[in-house]
Amino acid sequence: MQEEPRLESPRSPCGWPTATLRGFRAGDPAALREVYRLHVGDVTGLLRHGFSFESAGRAHRFVGYDSAFELQDALHETFRRAFEPAARQAFDGIRPYTPYLRMIARNVVLRTFRAQREMFPLADGDTAEPDAIVLVDTEPSAEHDALAREMQGIVRAFLDTLPAADRELLTLRFVEGLSQRDAADSLGLGRQQIRGREAKLRQALLDHLHRHDAGTTLGATWIAGPIAALIAEALR
Amino acid sequence: MRAGRRRGLDRALTGTIEPGEVRGLIAALREDAAARASYDRGARAMRALERRSVAQTELDWVERRLEADGLLDAGAGDRAPGRAWSWARGWWIGASVLAAAAAVLALRPPAPGDGGDGLLAPRGAADPRAGWLALSVLCDPTGRGDVPLAEVAGGSCPGDGTLAFAVRVDARHRGAEHLVVFGIDARGDVQYYLPTPDVAAPVVARRDVWTSLDRAVRLPVNHAAGRVRVFAALLPHPASIDDVDAAAAVLATSSTRRDDETPWLDRLGPAHPLLADCGVAECLGAELEFRVEPRASRDARSPAEAAEAGQQ
Incomplete structure (x- = not known):
């Protein structure tokens, strides 16, 4: 008797390859890595740019993390929770994964919010509370814009120091948006070469930044950041 | 520092x-x-x-x-x-929520270059648009929506199960968008998935994302145990039930062997009423099959009650 052929779709309803879904549910590290890479952009956008929510009948706005460290902390915590066995089993594979993941990310943020409310309870009759509570004070501001412009200037100055070949690589990668593989094809190089050159250029940019900051009087253009952080640290 | x-x-x-x-x-x-x-x-x-x-x-x-x-x-x-x-x-991220609380078996025609996966016929491999319309048929084996997704080997769904559907259209497609999905079961009976006599077929405007179809089909109601062939297409106009019947009459006698390279739309012939205006707006088709296993339990409801439940 001829064996019945197996029927297995290349993709599951949620859009993942079927093998990825199976591996995800089993906790296979390779599958988890694939899921991370497929979805990290969506969660990053939420954590970077914020969202609105209601608490105790009031409207609030989380404006997003500007600090790279805080954003990465929240991102890490989101995926760490999402990859726990119970969370993996709770995902049915039929519905899209992004909303599920974004819900976890929101909860990560809101846990911080609730902790802050406990630390700073409102006095009875206090009518001064704003309608929107800002969890992270990084709303666009003149200072924020100035810092961004300053950094763009530093990067432009760095780019001006590079030879044409390096500028071409960076243009392909970050202006035209090519992947490393496509950039490698375009330049007739191997992907590993592109990866290595890119890492060296990133390090060169950091070296340029360190020299710039060391050359600035007391690092005055950015020292406000560390000082503010130190003050915040002292107040913890 | x-x-x-x-x-x-x-x-x-x-x-x-x-x-x-x-x-x-x-x-x-x-x-x-x-x-x-x-x-x-x-x-x-x-x-x-x-x-x-x-x-x-x-x-x-x-x-x-x-x-x-x-x-x-x-x-x-x-x-x-x-x-x-x-x-x-990220093209596929954000596939819409499947209304049916179905789980498990996902079936889809192989994309170009896929090695094939058993019962799925690699139709129209030479057609550059092969695979542009992808169809998934999902099986909730218990019919209660209370089981997590798990792959089912063998390409079958229990006779007590529930079917749900999802489609995906390639981003390169610029043609027809009215969806039709129907099946032919082991008895040769037509199974109207979308449209049905009561439910209009949807327009599938999104590209490169899986779109769930708001349709759940309880297998105990109408489906006999055995092979079910499922046909889907994007057409320039909403398909009528009469058009589906006419198409099923042709397809019921056509081959579905693996080596049949003819897409099901081509098997109907260009003059078939289902394909009206396909020369104006490009139509796409997809086909797959699976087996309905004999029921493990007997439904205590009357056929009328079961039929009513099956139309939800």
């Missing part, structure tokens, strides 16, 4: 950090506000370099942290992947 710590921060920012360094660096960042500020400033530089609100190296760094947690296999990933992998491959 100590030079060693600064070098560690730089390695994190350039994507060259070693797995063994990750935990120590995270601890240092938590304890040292100046280190955090320096790290944030470096990340700003990477963002400005990449012209993005979050740099790729930041996402890679989180990946390293998940490796350090033991959730990802250390060293298996690219140390500095291009941004295209996450953004360009």
Whole structure:
């Protein structure tokens, strides 16, 4: 008797390859890595740019993390929770994964919010509370814009120091948006070469930044950041 | 800041950090506000370099942290992947919620170049549009929506199960958008999935995402045990029930062998009423089959009650 052929779709309803879904549910590290890479952009956008929510009948706005460290902390915590066995089993594979993941990310943020409310309870009759509570004070501001412009200037100055070949690589990668593989094809190089050159250029940019900051009087253009952080640290 | 710590921060920012360094660096960042500020400033530089609100190296760094947690296999990933992998491959992210509480078996015609997967016939392999319309048939084996998704080997759904459907249309498709999905069961009976006599067929306007069809079909109601062939198409006009009947009459006698390379729309012939205006707006088709297993339990309801439930 001829064996019945197996029927297995290349993709599951949620859009993942079927093998990825199976591996995800089993906790296979390779599958988890694939899921991370497929979805990290969506969660990053939420954590970077914020969202609105209601608490105790009031409207609030989380404006997003500007600090790279805080954003990465929240991102890490989101995926760490999402990859726990119970969370993996709770995902049915039929519905899209992004909303599920974004819900976890929101909860990560809101846990911080609730902790802050406990630390700073409102006095009875206090009518001064704003309608929107800002969890992270990084709303666009003149200072924020100035810092961004300053950094763009530093990067432009760095780019001006590079030879044409390096500028071409960076243009392909970050202006035209090519992947490393496509950039490698375009330049007739191997992907590993592109990866290595890119890492060296990133390090060169950091070296340029360190020299710039060391050359600035007391690092005055950015020292406000560390000082503010130190003050915040002292107040913890 | 100590030079060693600064070098560690730089390695994190350039994507060259070693797995063994990750935990120590995270601890240092938590304890040292100046280190955090320096790290944030470096990340700003990477963002400005990449012209993005979050740099790729930041996402890679989180990946390293998940490796350090033991959730990802250390060293298996690219140390500095291009941004295209996450953004360009996001085409399918956001597939809509499947209304049916179905689970499990996903069946789809093989995409061009796929090796085939058993019962699915690799039809029209020479057609450059082969695979542009992809169909998934989902099986909730209990029919209660209370089981998690699990792959079912053998390409079958229990006779007590429930079917649900999803489709995906390739982004290159610029033609017809009115969907029709129907089946022919082992008795040769037509199974109207979309449209039905009561439910109009949807327009599928989205591209490169799986779109759930708001339709659940209880197998105990109408489906006989045995093979079911499922046909889907995008047409220029909404298909009528009469058109579906006419198409099923042709297809009921046609071959479905694996080596049949003729797409089902072509088997109908160009003059078939279902294909009206397909010469004006490009039509797409997809086909698959599965088996309905004999029922494990007998439904106590009357056929009329069961039929009513089946139309939900």
